[in-house]
Amino acid sequence: MDRNAPIGVFDSGIGGLTVAREIMRQMPQERIVYFGDTARVPYGSKSQDTVLRYSRQIIRFLKTQGVKAIVIACNTASACALETVRQELDIPIIGVIYAGARTAAEATHNGKIGVIGTEATIRSGIYTREMQKLRPDIEVIGKPCPLFVPLVEEGLFHDSVTDEIASRYLSSLKEKYIDTLVMGCTHYPLLRSTLHRLMGDEVTLVNPAYETAVELKTLLRDMDLTRSSEDLERFSEENSRRAAAGEPILDPYQFFVSDRAENFTRFAKAILPKEVKDTKQINIEEY
Amino acid sequence: MDRNAPIGVFDSGIGGLTVAREIMRQMPQERIVYFGDTARVPYGSKSQDTVLRYSRQIIRFLKTQGVKAIVIACNTASACALETVRQELDIPIIGVIYAGARTAAEATHNGKIGVIGTEATIRSGIYTREMQKLRPDIEVIGKPCPLFVPLVEEGLFHDSVTDEIASRYLSSLKEKYIDTLVMGCTHYPLLRSTLHRLMGDEVTLVNPAYETAVELKTLLRDMDLTRSSEDLERFSEENSRRAAAGEPILDPYQFFVSDRAENFTRFAKAILPKEVKDTKQINIEEY
Known part of the structure; x- marks a missing residue:
């Protein structure tokens, strides 16, 4: 497992950004890949089977992004899917519950x-x-x-x-x-x-958002999965070089959604302490 | 085109049943295949691209059921998808707008x-x-x-x-x-x-539900797609034979949904004039 890989965080939509925000505050050195299932939101009125199927697709997507751990930043998905997907996964996963x-x-x-x-x-x-x-x-x-x-x-x-x-x-x-x-x-x-x-x-x-970030921090530390300061330095140096060369900066936070990105980006900008540069839309049903 | 084939009707969920009800009232001889996208409801806050992609999947499913015409019984899907899918289809399709x-x-x-x-x-x-x-x-x-x-x-x-x-x-x-x-x-x-x-x-x-059923009736008549009385008679005779033999009766109305069927069936029983015997759940993302 690569301790310098990003943390995957997902939610049915925008609500999980409150959890991402706590992770950013408590672990400012960590990279995050966030996915919001804005095309199929809300999950709260759907059946357990459907929410489990959606969660599995999102986890498959997050794994393509090479995440080292996953946080289900959604109570409904945590309730419906966590116990099952934990048994299917080779990386640590926690929910908010x-x-x-x-x-x-x-x-x-x-x-x-x-x-x-x-x-x-x-x-x-x-x-x-x-x-x-x-x-x-x-x-x-x-x-x-x-x-x-x-x-x-x-x-x-x-x-x-x-x-x-x-x-x-x-x-x-x-x-x-x-x-x-x-x-x-x-x-x-x-x-x-x-x-x-x-x-x-x-x-x-x-x-639970606050408490979940505390739990994640402990988990990463216990599993020796906290990002190394050397990697953080390399990342900063690379970005200084890019800035000087006029190249695009590497962003430690990546955002993906399943519906149009505009509304999500607007909300994310309002809720997060850092600027959200851009949000990518993907077809989650292909995963 | 088979004039005795069923009419396909779809909605993001349960709302389109008000349109199905009007079709049943105004064209009691017609068969209906209804699909409610209860796993991805609601459509109203989603982007045009997403609603168009979902509508195309549903139309592909309805075509596997051999429908002779399709009614988009959802204002959002009619607004976002009708103009485009009409050009892609070889059977008549109308919306509610x-x-x-x-x-x-x-x-x-x-x-x-x-x-x-x-x-x-x-x-x-x-x-x-x-x-x-x-x-x-x-x-x-x-x-x-x-x-x-x-x-x-x-x-x-x-x-x-x-x-x-x-x-x-x-x-x-x-x-x-x-x-x-x-x-x-x-x-x-x-x-x-x-x-x-x-x-x-x-x-x-x-x-618009009432007016759409009127429009559909005219369309089927003009295209010579109204179900024949001979077919209706054959259907009734077959059901009489089945009833006498203790076999399951053929239902002129078929209901499909993408999430758990129970809630849908309960609502459908409350809104429709005929009994809803059973509702089948399918994975719409496979279409």
């Missing part, structure tokens, strides 16, 4: 945890299984919130309609007196202030 | 027509082009309503949130004093009562 489940299990005082996510994620029951493996006494209350993704994609982060819908979705969780809420979909942290206001200060909000 | 545009152009008195639909449909400008071909003086005001499909799929037909969202979407159309509104997405007729209440009695609502 385990890290979020562990953090929530450690954060709760009263043992009552709420999980909000897509229909597919909640239906899979995977957050409940992962948390109860760690602490069998934990009570997990799952609630699918299918309108949150369309509302976020419409930009209605702070809006009376989002308040009304969120208040309906969260009422059953409030009735159960949960003290911890997992934002089990990569879009949901964009609704954090609404969720916080409705749930109150006493409820801890868990964002 | 022309019939809706014609009806609206005939219905308006003040020449101001509103069109609501998905982002892709409105961006294509096809309703405007089709209406202005018929009456160049018509002013067409298009308005994308991206939250309507998720709201309908959540079953919020009569709900304060739907009222609020609809009232925002429709305000720019009301300000222009339109007298005709095209429901340019097959999901929207399910919001008819809300749309009617907000727009008022003086605005005519046009449902």
